[in-house]
Amino acid sequence: MQKPTEKIWDYERQRRNRKLERAASALGASLRDKVVPADMAVQLLEAVIAPGDRVCLEGDNQKQADFLAKSLTQIDPAKVNRLHMLQSVLALPEHLDLYELGIAELLDFSFSGPQAARLARMVGKGQIRIGAIHTYLELFSRYFVDLTPHVALVVAQSADAQGNLYTGPNTEDTPAIVEATAFKNGIVIAQVNELVDKVPRVDIPGDWVNFVIPSPRPHFIEPLFTRDPAQISEIQVLMAMMAIKGIYAEYGVQRLNHGIGFDTAAIELLLPTYAASLGLKGKICSHWALNPHPTMIPAIEAGFVKSIHSFGSELGMENYIAARPDVFFNGPDGTMRSNRAYSQAAGHYACDLFIGSTLQIDMAGNSSTATLDRISGFGGAPNMGADAAGRRHASPAWLKAGEQRRSQQPGIPRGRKLVVQMVETFREHMQPAFVAELDAWKLAEFASMPIPPVMIYGEDVTHILTEEGIANLLLCANAEEREQAIRGVAGYTEMGLGRDLRMVENLRDRGVIKRAEDMGIDKRDATRDLLAARSIKDLVRASGGLYQPPARFRNW
Amino acid sequence: MSNPKQARSSYYESSARARIAGLLEPDSFHEWLPAAERVTSPHLATLEQPAAFDDGVIIGRGRIAGKNIFIAAQEGGFMGGAVGEVHGAKLAGVLERAVRDHPAAVLLLLETGGVRLQEANAGLIAVSEVMRAILAARAAGVTVIVAIGGQYGCFGGMGIAARCASAIIMSEEGRLGLSGPEVIETARGVEEYDSRDRALVWRTVGGKHRYLLGECDVIVPDSIAAFRQAVTACIDNGDDWSLAALEREHQMLAERVQRFGACKDGRDIWRELGWADPDAIAMLDNDEFVAAAHGHRAKNI
Amino acid sequence: MTIENLKYRFDNGTTTRGVTAIVGVLGSGNLEVLVEPAALGGACEIEVKTAANGFGAIWHAVMKDFFARHRVGDIRVSVNDAGATPAIVSLRLDQAIETYLAQGRTKK
Secondary structure (H helix, E strand, O other): OOOOOOOOOOOHHHHHHHHHHHHHHHHHHHHHHOEEOHHHHHHHHHOOOOOOOOOEEEOOEEEOOOHHHHHHHOOOOOOOOOOEEEEOOOOOOOHHHHHHOOOEEEEEEEOHHHHHHHHHHHEEEEEEEEEEEEHHHHHHHOOOOOOOOOOEEEEEEEEEOOOOEOOOOOOOOOHHHHHHHHHHOOOOEEEEEEOOOOOOOOOOOOHHHHHHEEEOOOOOEOOOOOOOOHHHOHHHHHHHHHHHHHHHHOOOOOEEEOOOOOHHHHHHHHHHHHHHOOOOOEEEEOEEEEOOHHHHHHHHOOOOOOEEEOOOOOHHHHOHHHHOOOEEOOOOOOEEEHHHHHHHHHHHOOOEEEEEOOOEEEOOEEEEEEEEOOEEEEEEEHHHOOOOOOOOOOOHHHHHHHHHHHHHHOOOOOOOOEEEEEEEEEEEOHHHHHHHOOOHHHHHOOOOOOOOOOOOHHHHHHEEEEEEEEHHHHHOOOHHHHHHHHHHOOOOOHHOOOHHHHHHHHHHOOOOOOHHHOOHHHHHOOOOHHHOOOHHHHHHHHHOOOOOOOOOHOOO | OOOOOHOOOOOOOHHHHHHHHHHHHOOOEEEEOOOHOOOOHHHHHHHHOOOOOOOOEEEEEEEEEEEEEEEEEOOOOOOOEEEHHHHHHHHHHHHHHHHHHHHOOEEEOEEEEEOOOOHHHHHHHHHHHHHHHHHHHHHHOOOEEEEEEEOOEEEEEHHHHHOOOOOEEEEEOOOOOOOOOOHHHHHHHHOOOOOOHHHHHHHHHHHHHHHOOOOOOEOOOOHHHHHHHHHHHHHHHHOOHHHHHHHHHHHHHHHHHHHHHOOOHHHHHHOOOOEEEEEHHHHHHHHHHHHHOOOOOOOOO | OEEEEEEEEEEEEEEEEOOOOOEEEEOOEEEEEEEEEEOOOOOEEEEEEOOOOHHHHHHHHHHHHHHHOEEEEOOOEEEOOOOOOOOHHHHHEEEEEHHHHHHHHOOO
16 A cells, blocks of 8 residues: 655645745835835735735725725736736726736626726726626625635725734725635735824734735725715605605514615605604614615614614714714724624625615516626625525514515415615606616626626515505515516506506505505605705704715705 | 794705795785796797796795885706896896886895806896896895805806895805806816815805805895895895995905905915814804804904 | 607596696706696697607606596696606696696685
8 A cells, every 4th residue: 555645735825925935025124014115015916916816905885995906007917917806896997907907817896886887898898807796795705715815905094013903984894805815825915094003993903914004195985875865856755755654664674774875865864754753763773784874864863773783884974973882883992893794694684674776677576787888796785685595583574574475475484574676767867767678688698697687686576666656576476466566666667658557456456556645645745844854964963063074065 | 843844944945936935925926927928038949958938037026024025036947047138138127127116125036157158148248237237226226135045056247246236145055156166177277176175165155155255244044934034134224325335345345355365265264354263164053153253254244 | 959849638627727837947857837727628738848859658648647637627738848757747747736726726
């Protein structure tokens, strides 16, 4: 019997250590503890990134590792190339420049909002290869399975010389990225706004971080979740009234997530007025997985809200959040810690309802935000807007939805998450929200995707809410009823005009379709006077001056 | 707030018709050239552009606090309240009629970006006619009161016209100026003036700044009721059309150039006026602001 | 830009006293609606001028439903539209007819 050949079990670690040695010699005396000066960033990146490496560049929904992104575009493509980029959000032009410069070639991501049009053009020209488009949780999960980063380029508010990081309220994706990288032989580099002797709190322990670079400018961050109440329309007020009376009150929804938009902002601003007048305070909307929407301030101040866990923070809300520790998840230093991975899990498993908007809904209830000229990806909505098949704990809302489903499709008792799509039948410029075929099909063909990019599958949707009423899909017996229920709230779109009038009236008699008047809502009451705040300034006042909106949202 | 609906009736958010209805005594408004007469812009029709039934301005007579007045209200929602030929003729007409009929006051609810580009020549002439008509009305002893508190502010030639009036009432949300923020940015560059920095815009042309500079006589909270109260007070105060008043105004303007000529920002002016914490001004509510402004305006009151 | 002109007539409405009413503003995504009494033998005549072309079928459906909701005859409805959605159009039409009728009730 031959002795087995010596198997190497720490090849990856040796590889990392060689990279660290290369970095040490490239940086020389400029490296002090873990601190690298900004003008050595490119040398550092060339030393620790090898051709073909998987590189996670922190681009979150809000904060951006913009200095590291810029530095990465400046490395020599003759030395470092064929990179496989991992990013939750493609937000900056540099994120796509990498492919034009020949530095990167493969991309796995979740969301590309601001770069969606350019991404589509580059895919069309074959300049970029997409591995897959994920939801946030899905991408984070793959960091721990088959897409573990070799190098992570992250961003924090401050660091000390030992590499301890303080993220401030916008912790967002950083913990998930760093944990996957640091514990699987990867290298973690953080850009920080400032170096301090002692960080206010340790969000990322220093021994998980290899290098810290003070960036020349504070990192870019976008106020994505601020909606000016001045822009909420009467139609949106009406739809919000229907959501509150026809769904929240009907099921006693206590735990929920709101997608971002003026539709949901209207609901938030109706809680202390309309919902309170219906006696719903304490009966709905106590616990949230939600970014700190400024439009939540009046509801919080009115005592509607017991807790909010956040994916990220929102510019201007810092002082308000810090002053409301009973509501938000604040650290011992007093500021909030957000966490996208945990909040996504919370939204998926622990919420009874998701409500959000979309661009297109087909006659099976599938919805998509894809259009032919934009590859925008998914973000987090599919995790929120899906029944959690792994959920086992019961709540009244969950049980009632499950019961309604079983009234049409008998089966073993189990609950259902409420997934509500809230859309006006026409968007701006008379774009219909209801279509025979989603643009996602054409995009899939154009970009050679294996499946059409559907945001929320029809089978997960329980209600569709438009200005014409609510269609409760749980109560539909078959695909034909489902289609007519959707057409029955599709207004004057081609899909709506094509409804079977008798069937729709029958569905209305059965309560599958409900109009405003069926819910006891007088449309004439749907005025902006119902909004608890009608301007950003009202929100500032409601916060007692704690909310400090970015300049672009002010009109004083 | 026992009656929240009434208390919150926002001037800023209201249409021109809603402002008239809210300011005047119930059923006292009689409209001249109402929508049904369809006196619309011939120029917009030629250009195949939608034309409003009233060309974006509503004129007529009505009563406020028991006094008979004439009123004109520009609708900012239609082409940003821009002044075209018909629109301008309606404004000038209501003022010229005041010279003949002597109402207790003419109330101009201005909300406009200035001259309508599609009929610029006619609009420019109309604006100059409005200025002359304002002065003619005042010369005839009719108080002319301007109210500014809408979304589009009051800019262009109508900004000058506003300053020809006996008194200006503004809310903090209101803006008054000659060139609009976007125009300044286009002409002078974003380094000179960033029109998207809304805090900067309000420090330059907003109601509080205009009040501190003495260009606006009364500042009110954003409610129709508050505007109504201020209008009533202005009617009672009447108009000072004396040579002494004119000389005072000229002196104030001369001092202003001297005092603030080197200031780069509204904040610098406010500091010069003796405000210890200029950044706090933005968040003061109206009553606090008016109280704190006593003795810290560029106008002696 | 061109303006599309659409005309509709619905017969057999109920003649109800009203006073000329105007609601709405001709601004982006909005419309103004003028309702006037007119001796039309019980009919309701509607004229729409819209900056958004090619939506005749939708306008017809919206107006048919409007007439079915109120069945008011002997009126002329004039609309200036700047690309309002059907939901806004229906809302303004309802507001206009309600104002028209309410004024008719108070002014004897």
